[in-house]
Amino acid sequence: MFPTPVARTVAPVRIGYQVLLPIALAIWLLPLLMVALFSVKPDADFVTGNIWGPPSRFDLLANYGRVxxxxxxxxxxxxxxxxxxxxxxxxxxxxxxxxxxxxxxxxxxxxxxxxxxxxxxxxxxxxxxxxxxxxxxxxxxxxxxxxxxxxxxxxxxxxxxxxxxxxxxxxxxxxxxxxxxxxxxxxxxxxxxxxxxxxxxxxxxxxxxxxxxxxxxxxxxxxxxxxxxxxxxxxxxxxxxxxxxxxxxxxxxxxxxxxxxxxxxxxxxxxxxxxxxxxxxx
CATH class of the missing domain: 1.10.3720.10 (MetI-like)
Structure with a gap:
């Protein structure tokens, strides 16, 4: 009637759960991490197409100060x-x-x-x-x-x-x-x-x-x-x-x-x- 707890399932299911859970969590957090990364980038990074790369310089204080x-x-x-x-x-x-x-x-x-x-x-x-x-x-x-x-x-x-x-x-x-x-x-x-x-x-x-x-x-x-x-x-x-x-x-x-x-x-x-x-x- 109710789902079996993961701890009581067979070994392959437990291993699959332990492997897939971090992947699913990373996919779910990816947009949030991208927004956090965008918030410390300068305007020049968007002009040059630096979307996923590291910031050319960290404008944390400048961006949040302007906010x-x-x-x-x-x-x-x-x-x-x-x-x-x-x-x-x-x-x-x-x-x-x-x-x-x-x-x-x-x-x-x-x-x-x-x-x-x-x-x-x-x-x-x-x-x-x-x-x-x-x-x-x-x-x-x-x-x-x-x-x-x-x-x-x-x-x-x-x-x-x-x-x-x-x-x-x-x-x-x-x-x-x-x-x-x-x-x-x-x-x-x-x-x-x-x-x-x-x-x-x-x-x-x-x-x-x-x-x-x-x-x-x-x-x-x-x-x-x-x-x-x-x-x-x-x-x-x-x-x-x-x-x-x-x-x-x-x-x-x-x-x-x-x-x-x-x-x-x-x-x-x-x-x-x-x-x-x-x-x-x-």
Missing amino acids: FTGSDMPRYLLNSFLVTVPTVIGAVALSCMTGFALAVYRFKGDIWIFFMFVAGNFVPFQILMVPVRDLTLELGLYDTRTGLVLFHIAFQTGFCTLFMRNFIRALPRELIEAARVEGVSEVRIFWYVVLPLMKPAIAALAVLIFTFIWNDYFWAIVLTQGADSQPVTAGITAFNSQFRAAYNMMSAGSIVAALPPVAMFFLMQKHFIAGLTLGAVK
């Missing part, structure tokens, strides 16, 4: 934080409440409401580009961080509700029933009984949503334009001019843009793994 001092990258990074952090807070807060309601209460049509939350995750977001853009224009939210935050909260709440609802349903229902017997109100049950038990799930979900929103590029270019509102994923393309592309600057900017979600994951790694694996052995 912060010779461009709008600091503003793009600030925009990303001003979009991502409120989105994470809003989506997680709403999903905690909706997940609690759908997991604890039984009422007519509850399964259909839950289905509506889940169904939104299966809609191809490309077909929503025009109506969402028109809606932001009508509401005066186009090219604003507020519009991008509200859009992301609306679209991420469905997935977050699915995550939280399933997590809360796995909690011992006797805790809630015991609190009700003691006369505790539903609001206090949610705040003092259920919410503290949801901390691992909240941490795991926060890391996931932070990564999703920070790395979003499609909606960043659809709903925003210019340095006043665009996040860093869209701002990296500002290094391109009409007749040339500064690939070394784009690579350096990409490395800088990737650092916050990586740091977020390592800071929350313990809680992230605990939230994803909680209940896995039941």
Whole structure:
């Protein structure tokens, strides 16, 4: 029913696994290594076609210095934080409440409401580009961080509700029933009984949503334009001019843009793994 662990397989399979795994890892890391290599090369290397070779000189400090001092990258990074952090807070807060309601209460049509939350995750977001853009224009939210935050909260709440609802349903229902017997109100049950038990799930979900929103590029270019509102994923393309592309600057900017979600994951790694694996052995 389940795959046999590699350690228990025959010797040829184990040897093949040990040989192929480093090769697959190298292939997967090759684009990332290439971007890191590009970020320390000078412009002349691209003119001469030195793509895979070693840099003619290391412009590490010059390239990364120009990212912060010779461009709008600091503003793009600030925009990303001003979009991502409120989105994470809003989506997680709403999903905690909706997940609690759908997991604890039984009422007519509850399964259909839950289905509506889940169904939104299966809609191809490309077909929503025009109506969402028109809606932001009508509401005066186009090219604003507020519009991008509200859009992301609306679209991420469905997935977050699915995550939280399933997590809360796995909690011992006797805790809630015991609190009700003691006369505790539903609001206090949610705040003092259920919410503290949801901390691992909240941490795991926060890391996931932070990564999703920070790395979003499609909606960043659809709903925003210019340095006043665009996040860093869209701002990296500002290094391109009409007749040339500064690939070394784009690579350096990409490395800088990737650092916050990586740091977020390592800071929350313990809680992230605990939230994803909680209940896995039941």
